[in-house]
Amino acid sequence: MTETKHCAYDFTVGWAGDMNPPSRTDFVSLTLTGQGSGIYNNNKQWRRQSCWRKWKLLSRLQRNLILFTVALMLVCGIATNPSVTEHFRGLAVVAKEEGDHALKPAIHEVQPELDKLNRPLVPESPSEKQKRAAHKRGPPGLQNRLQKKGNVSDTQVEKEEGENWRVAMIDQATERRTAKEAANKVDVPEVEQEGHSHKEPEVDRLEAVRDAFRHAWKGYKEFAWGKDELRPMSKSYGEWFGLGLTLIDALDTMWILNLKKEFEEAKTWVSTELSFDKDVDVNLFESTIRILGGLLSTYHLTGDTLFLDKAKDIGTRLMPAFNTPSKIPYSDVNIGKGTAHPPRWTSDSTVAEVTSIQLEFRELSRLTQDTRYQAAVDEVMQKVHKLEGKQDGLVPMFINTNSGQFTHLGMFTLGARADSYYEYLLKQWIQGGKKETALLEDYLQALEGVKKNLLKKSSPNRLTFVGELSHGRFSPKMDHLVCFLPGTLALGAHHGLPAEHMELAKQLMETCYQMYAQMETGLSPEIVHFNMHEGSIGDVDVKLADRHNLLRPETVESLFYLYRFTKDRKYRDWGWEILQNFNKYTKVSTGGYTSINNVRDPEYPSPRDKMESFFLGETLKYFYLLFSDDPELLSLDKYVFNTEAHPLPIWPTAQ
Ligand code: DMJ
Secondary structure, three states: OOOOOOOOOEEOOOOOOOOOOOOOOOOEEEEEOOOOOOOOOHHHHHHHHHHHHHHHHHHHHHHHHHHHHHHHHHHHHHHHHHHHHHHHHHHHHHHHHHHHHHHHHHHHHHHHHHHOOOOOOOOOHHHHHHHHHHHHOOHHHHHHHOOOOOOOOOHHHHHOOOOOOHHHHOOOOHHHHHHHHHEEEHEOOEEEEEEHHHHHHOHHHHHHHHHHHHHHHHHHHHOOOOOOOHHHHOOEEEEOOOOHHHHHHHEEEEHHHHHHHHHHHHHHHHHOOOOOOOOOOOEEEHHHHHHHHHHHHHHHHHHHHHHHHHHHHHHHHHHHHHHOOOOOOOOOOOOOEEEEOOOOOEEEEEEHHHOOOHHHHHHHHHOOOOOOHHHHHHHHEEEEHHHOOOEEEEEOEEEEEOOOOEEOEEEOOOOOOOOOHHHHHHHHHOOOOOOOOHHHHHHHHHHHHHHHHHEEEEOOOOOOOOOEEEEEEEEEEEEEHHHHHHHHHHHHHOOOOHHHHHHHHHHHHHHHHHHHOOOOOOOOOEEEOOOOOOOOOOOOEEOOOOOOOOOOOOOHHHHHHHHHHOOOOHHHHHHHHHHHHHHHHHHHHOOOOOOOOOOOOOOOEEEOOOOOHHHHHHHHHHHHHHHHOOOOOOOOOOEEOOOOOOEEEOOOHHH
């Protein structure tokens, strides 16, 4: 049967707000009728021609009115879409942050990448959407974890490489060679399976870490030798203290990785070039954990007194920091002049900084038989132990160097400015032979405080996370820095603390891994916010300003502890995934690795042009220890690692 129909449109654009009909036509009534009594032909071409003819029949005014109405509807639709408005707000935040960066000179080379990050918002084409979906590693519901049990294959890595930003930056030849070499050096463990014994080939992960170190060192050696930090994109360097920070931080890593040639070159620099007799302000905490800690551990590993002499020199030069009315040290010391001062804008120090220098100064006293170092840092701990202003063992973030009291009361975090206070309570107790009970009490009480005030579950997947408290208000914000905690909890359980600490460590370890796995690059952002509302689509939210990754070590560090104590291979596999993603998104062709601005964009992760010294001092060292099968390689019954991954001995008399 043929259906007869009119192609009829009725557009009425007008105003009928008055009861009386208007005396003139304030509206346009438009009726379009189909092709008279023509037979309705529903083929596409007929429809297209017919509508086009109708359109041509309209007056210009009518056409303009229609176009205007359609445009208005589109604009309203976009403006009321929350995800779009949020994106615009986010772009404004990034623009502000990058504006701040622009003040710093060496960032100019990175600007094209930043421009790409701020590229205009355009709707994604279906093919782009598909591409994104392919890159997305952490779909809601942790499908990601379930889907990708194994490692990304080399072929897949190479295929993806061709599509992303690194085409311009990364030396793919180097990378393929590395993958090939790694694949050739196979570690072939015997695996018993259903009565059959077969060889299971495994990429030599230890060699992959050594390759990563060599690549980082190549950049440092070529463009930043003897300087604090490599700027791998601009092939230059940055100075912070002017003390060869990266070189010193990396000394014991080279020793542990058995990179003899590199170690010897660095040692020559220390003996011939390194001088602390310099009119320079250094941060007490950073120079203690990186320089003093690095020299002490290298002395222990090598037995070479060069490093002990240097350690004593820098330790002594840092001591003026403790000359304060309260004996709570200032943040900054001029190691040439022997003067110390707080930052320009405050007389406060941060709590983590004044309570995370103890392992190093205590060890320096033990080695030199000079008790002054230990006395100074022990006094800080004794004062903090007694202070008011804690909540269930949790400490505020600031302490005043004049009054010796906590300031900015009511704010509690296990992230920046407080993190290593908790870590050093446990580690000092271990270092000293588990005798200093005040340290243990403070540690255990703080963990109760964490459980009571900061520990929550996310939605929908019930990941356990540690949030923050501000004047009684809980915030589901967690810094990547907090990922030291699973490792510290596991270490405590290994040294006899309750087994439930290990259970909590495992839960938090899973969360820290998900902070990587749920990102499109497979690398964690600096800060995440967990969703807690029922029915949330994903567990993790990341604000635009928090999407950077600084090559930080905390998750890898915890994976190392968890693997050492449980021997569960999944921790190694997680670490292997992370190493591959560092190689994929942060490796710079001409040498070195770079921090990135955006872990959510695998096409434009936007390099920041900086390789932090802790990438060599900590991150790569913990990767190596994670993949090593030798439990005697820095046994956790003999050594305790400082917060910069420098192993210091557990005191022999104390055991
Ligand atoms: C390092 O300097 C130390 O691990 C410190 O405790 C925290 N920050 C960095 C690494 O993220």
